Amino acid sequence: MNKKYILDVNNLDLLKRKISKAERTLLFLDYDGTLAPFKADPLSAFALPETEKILKKLEKSTNYYISLVSGRKLKELKKMINLSHSNYAGSHGLEIDMFFTKEVIYPHQNQKIDVLSKKKYQTIKERFLKSESVELEDKGFGLALHFNSEEKQSEEEKKFKALFENTAYQVLSGRKILEIRPAGWDKGKAINYISDQIKAHFNLDNVLRIYIGDDRTDEDAFKALEDGVTVYVQNEDDLNTEAEFYLEDPADTAKLLKKLAGES
Missing domain, CATH: 3.30.70.1020 (Trehalose-6-phosphate phosphatase related protein; domain 2)
Incomplete structure (x- = not known):
């Protein structure tokens, strides 16, 4: 794969410099194959224990706003991983629950089906x-x-x-x-919507957006982040991805998250 391994020292330093220049970092994460190893039975695909632990640490940081973006139904996604100060986007962003709003948002609900x-x-x-x-x-x-x-x-x-x-x-x-x-909605549109909501609510201008995902449906998000950092988590499909960087597996995702949290 002609991509850069983000855990290499030079690439990691570049990422950290970008983070240091932003007011906040908006961290978008796919779930299956990214935070959790892929399983044939979706209900058995739990996030790696160290991953959930580090996400709970990151969401308490003043530097990051975390959003999980998954094809799973919102209700199911929230059962798989329990975060209290993060955003959840289920069904590829057709249903969004943000920690600073009172109700679930359905940004594409007005589309009429013939x-x-x-x-x-x-x-x-x-x-x-x-x-x-x-x-x-x-x-x-x-x-x-x-x-x-x-x-x-x-x-x-x-x-x-x-x-x-x-x-x-x-x-x-x-x-x-x-x-x-x-039709007409995808993960790319979802993360742009979430980004706009966060920036407006917290009065932010200079943000860095990072998206980490492993699936074909994550390609729309990679394309939407031309000004951000895009990371593909390899799987057996080994996509010809739009992402700039790559990780080898969900265990690598956990390693990267630890680095972002300041752990060795």
Whole structure:
């Protein structure tokens, strides 16, 4: 991979210099494959113990505002990792819970879904509702289909994209997962929204944004951070990523977070 390893001394020093020049650092983190090792069963994919411990330390710092950005439903994400002074963005940012607001925010809730799009969506839902080989997760405004085979996922992905072309829904592909969700919103738009909310609430101007993620859905966030620091966590897919830097695995993510917290 033609990317820079962010834990190399020179790259780490560069990152620390950037952090020192900003009023605050907005740290955006994907969950699965980034903070937690990837698991076939999503409910067993817990963050590494040292990762949760260091995040609790970082969120108390005056230097950082932490936001978790995941494809998981908001309610499920909050059960997987418990932080009290951080922001949560579930369902790729379609539902956002910020620690300084009273209610969950649905920034894309006003999009109207036409009848034909709804019909196609319902067709897929009914088709996989009782499937034994594919686990269907109903998120309310979207569906996630978990596959036990990448070959099967790839086969269905082509059909899904053809079916939902020019509709109000988009098809997102992840690690053994396909998601059908309202078009026009992604992790990139979500982190821009969260950034604007933080800057306005705390009257900030000069912020550094860091995004760490491992999945295809994180590429939208990498593209949105042209002025920030983007870090790809490697997995078996080994993406041709837009990120500038890389880490090798979630254990590396924990190492980086420790460095940011001032631990050796």
